[in-house]
C-alpha cells in the first residue's frame with residue numbers, strides 16, 4: 001500500500017473483522033535487525049504491517065538524508081520472507097503533503113544524549129511515528145532497543161498523548177563479532193571494523209565490571225572512553241550511564257541501568273547500548 005487513504009481504509013476493515021494489527025516502522029534498507037523486529041511483530045498479532053518511509057523531518061540539514069542507504073527491491077524480497085501482510089510505502093508527499101505545520105516535540109527526554117548533537121531528530125521521529133500510528137492504527141508496535149532513547153521517547157509519547165498502542169522493545173541484533181546491526185554500518189570502511197567494535201566491547205567490559213561489583217558510573221565511563229579513544233579514527237559524542245526511564249545520568253549503579261553511547265568512526269555515527277545490572 002502506498003497511499004494514506006488506502007491504509008486508512010484497510011486498517012478499520014481488519015479491525016472490524018476482529019484481526020489484531022502489529023506494526024513495525026522502518027526507514028528501509030532492511031537488515032537482520034529489522035527482520036527480528038518483524039518476526040517479533042509476526043508473533044504478536046494476526047496482521048503484520050511494516051512501513052518503509054525515509055522520514056526527512058528527522059534529519060538536520062547537512063546530515064545523511066540524501067545519501068541514507070536505500071534498496072526498495074531488496075526490502076520487498078526480505079519482507080516477503082517474514083512474511084509481512086502489508087508493506088506500507090508512502091512517499092514524502094503522501095505523509096507531509098505540501099508541508100507540515102504541526103509537530104510532536106518531546107521535552108526533557110529528547111534534550112540529552114543524541115538530542116544534544118541532533119536537536120531536531122526526536123521531534124521528527126515522534127511526529128512521523130504519531131502520524132504513522134494514526135494511519136496504520138495498530139494494536140501493538142515494535143521498536144528496537146538499539147535506539148534506546150528513541151524507544152524511551154516513543155513509550156513516553158504514547159503515554160502522554162493517550163495512544164492506544166502497546167509498545168514492545170526488541171533486543172538488539174548483532175553481527176557475529178558483536179557489532180550492533182545498523183543501516184549505517186554500510187558506510188564503514190574495512191579498516192574501521194576494529195574501531196567500530198570498540199563500542200560493543202566497551203559495553204561488555206562495563207557489564208563484566210558491574211557484575212564483579214564496580215558501581216561507580218564515572219569509573220566505568222572512563223574505562224569505555226579509554227578503550228574507544230585508543231582508536232584514532234573514533235570521536236566520542238557521548239558515553240553515559242542512565243536511568244532507563246528518565247534517561248537521567250546515575251552516579252552509582254545500585255539498580256538496573258542502561259549504558260549508552262554515540263561514537264563517530266570516521267564519518268559514520270554509530271550508537272549502541274546495553275543494560276548494566278548490579
Ligand code: PAF
Nearest residue numbers: 025026027055125128147
Ligand atoms: O528507527 C527508525 O528507523 C526511525 O527512526 C523510525 C522509527 C522508523 C521513524 O522514522
